[in-house]
Amino acid sequence: MNAFTASDMTRPFWDGCREHQLRLPRCNDCGRWFFAPEIACIHCFSQNWQWLDSPGRGSLYSYSVVHRAPVPGHAVPFVFAVIELDEGVSLFSNLVQCDFDAIAIGMRVEVVFEDGPDGRTLPRFKPGR
Amino acid sequence: MKNPRQATVVGLYVSQLARSLPGRRSHELIIEAVLGALADAGVDPKTVDGAAIEWAGPGGVPGEVGSWAPYFRQPLAWTSEHFMDLAGARGLLKAAAAIEMGLCDTVVLGGGRAGPWAEDGTAVGAAMNLEFADVFGSSTMAQFGTVAQRHMFEFGTTAEQMAAVAATIRNHGHVNPEAALYGAGPYTVADILASPIIASPFHRLECCLIQEGACAIVLTTAERARDLRQQPVHVLGGGMEFFRGAYANPPLYRDMRHLGKDAARRAFARAGVGARDIDVFNLYDAVSFEVIRQFEMLGLCAEGEGGAFAADGRITLGGECPTNLDGGLLSHAWIGTAQLTLKVIEGVRQLRRDCGPRQVENAELTLVTNAGSGAQHIELAILGRG
Numbered sequence: 350m351n352a353f354t355a356s357d358m359t360r361p362f363w364d365g366c367r368e369h370q371l372r373l374p375r376c377n378d379c380g381r382w383f384f385a386p387e388i389a390c391i392h393c394f395s396q397n398w399q400w401l402d403s404p405g406r407g408s409l410y411s412y413s414v415v416h417r418a419p420v421p422g423h424a425v426p427f428v429f430a431v432i433e434l435d436e437g438v439s440l441f442s443n444l445v446q447c448d449f450d451a452i453a454i455g456m457r458v459e460v461v462f463e464d465g466p467d468g469r470t471l472p473r474f475k476p477g478r
Numbered sequence: 479m480k481n482p483r484q485a486t487v488v489g490l491y492v493s494q495l496a497r498s499l500p501g502r503r504s505h506e507l508i509i510e511a512v513l514g515a516l517a518d519a520g521v522d523p524k525t526v527d528g529a530a531i532e533w534a535g536p537g538g539v540p541g542e543v544g545s546w547a548p549y550f551r552q553p554l555a556w557t558s559e560h561f562m563d564l565a566g567a568r569g570l571l572k573a574a575a576a577i578e579m580g581l582c583d584t585v586v587l588g589g590g591r592a593g594p595w596a597e598d599g600t601a602v603g604a605a606m607n608l609e610f611a612d613v614f615g616s617s618t619m620a621q622f623g624t625v626a627q628r629h630m631f632e633f634g635t636t637a638e639q640m641a642a643v644a645a646t647i648r649n650h651g652h653v654n655p656e657a658a659l660y661g662a663g664p665y666t667v668a669d670i671l672a673s674p675i676i677a678s679p680f681h682r683l684e685c686c687l688i689q690e691g692a693c694a695i696v697l698t699t700a701e702r703a704r705d706l707r708q709q710p711v712h713v714l715g716g717g718m719e720f721f722r723g724a725y726a727n728p729p730l731y732r733d734m735r736h737l738g739k740d741a742a743r744r745a746f747a748r749a750g751v752g753a754r755d756i757d758v759f760n761l762y763d764a765v766s767f768e769v770i771r772q773f774e775m776l777g778l779c780a781e782g783e784g785g786a787f788a789a790d791g792r793i794t795l796g797g798e799c800p801t802n803l804d805g806g807l808l809s810h811a812w813i814g815t816a817q818l819t820l821k822v823i824e825g826v827r828q829l830r831r832d833c834g835p836r837q838v839e840n841a842e843l844t845l846v847t848n849a850g851s852g853a854q855h856i857e858l859a860i861l862g863r864g
Contacts, residue, residue, distance in 0.1 A: 359609060385610045385727060410730060411631070413623030414678040419604035419615045429620040429677070431728040439728045441614045454631040465613055 353467040359386055361400045366470040369462045371405040373436055374398050384438035405460025406477060407434035414449055423466075432458060432474050446475040482701035485574030485713040486864060489519025489696030489706075490823045493590065495658045495811040499690040502592040504534035511588045511694035512549075519696040520707040521584060526550040528582035530558035530569050531694070532589030532815070556582035564589050566818020566848040568857035571716040573697050583699055589816035590692020602688065608726045619677040619685055619765065621725055622852030626679050626767035628731035633782030635770065637679055641670035642789035644684040644766040644808060650795075651805020654836060658689050659809040670766075684766040686807035686817075693819050695826070703864065710864030711829045714843075715748030717741030721854040734851035738775040741858055749843075749860040753778050756860075757841040758828040759793070759801040760821040763808050768850040769793070769801065775856075776845075795836060803828070803836040818848040822859070829863040 355363045365372035375382045376390035376398045383391045383398075390398050410433040416426045428444035444452065445461065459477025462470050491514025493507055512531060516523055529546045538545025543557040543564070556576045563569050564587060573585040595602065603618030629635050645665040652663030663669075665683065673682040703710040719741045721733060746752055753776040761772045770784035778799065779787035793801035804810040804824040807817055825844035827833050847858040 353613070355609075410728070411624040411628040412678075413620040413627060413680075414675065415615055415617070415620050415623075416674060416678075417601060417617075417619070417676045418599070419601045419612075419617045419620070421598050421600070423615055426675075427615055429615050429617075429624070431624050431730065433730075439730060441611050441616060441728055443614050454628065467613065469613060471613060 351467065353469045358388070362386065363469055365400070366462055366472055369470075371403045371460050371472050372400040373403045373434070373438060375401045382436040382438045384440050403434060403436055405434070405472065407432050407458055409444060409452070409454055409456045409458055409474075410439055411454055412444060412452060428452065430474060443471075443473045444475070445473045451476075481578070482699060483578045483580065484700040485577045485697050486700045486703040487695055487711040487713070487822070487826045487861070488698050488703050488708050489515040489521060490694070490826055491515040491518055492656070492693040492820065492823060493691045495689050495691035495813065497658065497689060499592050502690070504590065504592045505536070507590045507592050507692035508532055508534055508588060508694070511590055511692040512586055515586060515588065515694035515696045518708065521696055521698070523550055526584050526586050527554055528556035528573065528576060528585035529554055530564045530573050530585060530587040532561065532564050550586075554582070556585070561815050565815045566821055566857065567716060567846050567859040568718060568848060569819065570695070570697070570713060570822050570859050571718065571857065574713040574716070577697060577699060583702065585697045586694055587697065587819065588692065588694025589814070589819065591814040591816070592690045595688050595814075603725055606725060611726055616725065617677065618725070618852065619680055621729055622765045622768065623677040623680055625729050625731050625734055625771075625851040626765065629767065629771065630679060632731065633785070635782070635785035637671060638667055639785030639789040640679065640684060640766040640770065641667045641681070643769045643793065644670045646793050647763055647769070647802045647806045648683060648809040650803050650836065651809025654805050654810060657805035657810040658687060659805065662809070680765050680767070686764045686812045687809070689811040689813050691811055691813045693813070693816055693823055695819060695822060700864065709830045711826045712862050712864050714751070714860045714862045715745040716857070716859040717744035718857045719855060724853045724855060729852050729854050731851070734854065735781060737851055737854070738772065738847070738856040738858065741856060742776055745858055745860050749862070751843060751860065753845075756843050756845045757800070758803065758825065758838045758844040759799055760825045760844060760846045761801055762821070762847045762850050762856075763802055763806040764850070765852075768852070771851055772847055773799070795838065800838050803833065803838070821846045821848060825861050829861060
């Protein structure tokens with residue numbers, strides 16, 4: 350897989366991951382969180398937003414256990430997860446350190462940082478409190 | 479005639495559909511479909527003044543639909559450009575709007591593909607250059623899987639119910655000589671559940687095919703349609719919804735639960751009919767679950783009851799909601815974006831009443847849907863026999 354290059358807009362997120370710190374965009378005008386990062390806050394159009402640290406806690410909104418490799422060489426099976434963070438935003442990730450038969454929608458999860466296939470450090474999630 | 483400019487489907491064509499069409503090229507397949515649909519309609523290419531046709535090339539300008547102009551009435555009066563506007567209910571509705579507004583009079587819509595979807599085995603919807611999705615192993619099946627999994631969690635929808643939908647639709651394809659998987663069944667619920675998991679909760683036989691082939695339709699005004707050879711099929715109404723750009727952000731069930739309801743309301747209001755009046759359903763069936771969700775979307779059953787509703791024989795030829803009688807994307811064919819047009823074509827053929835053993839008797843109205851919850855957008859159209 351080709352090495353990943355972040356854009357100026359998204360670099361703080363991936364730099365944060367490398368430092369094992371989850372960061373999320375929060376609007377300075379309306380005070381709301383959003384994800385993924387975009388030029389403007391999706392709630393109020395404001396371009397005045399900043400990256401703030403997140404404790405990286407939330408719950409498993411839903412998931413799919415994937416057995417068919419999405420791209421050649423991708424290890425299977427793995428858990429493709431939709432995580433709902435306590436800040437109220439949701440993101441794609443992977444659920445790790447969890448037996449497949451212990452997966453339960455709604456379970457508490459917390460972020461764990463792992464090396465990705467393209468040089469990125471990825472925010473994945475494990476069962477948490 | 480109530481509205482002489484009412485958009486009317488007057489021609490259609492489907493090429494050979496197969497897992498592989500050795501030696502064929504996309505562009506040449508598309509030309510076959512375009513000429514086939516025009517011949518079916520009895521329309522001279524030089525009277526076509528609108529195009530919503532994939533331009534595969536080589537030649538012309540890559541992706542630019544105006545490249546078709548020299549083959550038709552030159553200059554063209556109207557084109558549609560985005561690849562999703564060149565197929566299915568969305569393409570049909572945008573072309574219909576253009577015709578009814580008088581931007582053009584006769585449109586060919588079509589597309590298709592030859593050659594492997596991905597040389598290296600990359601799954602559909604994976605490696606889409608989506609920064610916050612691809613790297614976690616995203617694919618179309620996995621994203622739809624998360625919606626289905628949440629529906630199962632909230633309402634107790636079962637694997638057996640979803641498998642019953644897949645078995646029924648695949649059995650429609652099993653007896654359709656035109657389907658890519660003609661004769662491959664019959665399938666039982668147990669057969670579906672015995673196939674390997676692709677992305678839970680979906681087994682392989684609950685996921686759509688990947689095929690090669692092309693198709694096209696011709697639309698014109700109701701007034702011109704009267705002088706043409708085919709039974710006219712009118713575009714009675716339609717609607718679309720776009721929740722967010724597709725596949726970049728999670729499709730949360732709590733957002734997707736209502737996806738398509740406004741579009742359906744708009745479509746049925748314009749058509750002056752209700753969901754219970756529909757004789758033939760051509761629902762988006764990229765995965766088994768989405769058929770279940772769409773019955774809930776249409777209000778034919780309550781939210782959460784779609785599994786039981788769809789699994790008890792209602793969607794068969796003799797049932798109260800005959801659905802995807804050609805075999806759908808699960809068994810008839812999936813040919814890239816033009817898959818969506820196959821839904822329109824089966825609807826039109828049912829209303830022409832030339833579907834042979836799979837014909838719904840006295841079919842007057844059909845509903846065609848494209849995309850759905852995992853994709854975070856949907857388009858639907860209601861067609862009526864003229």
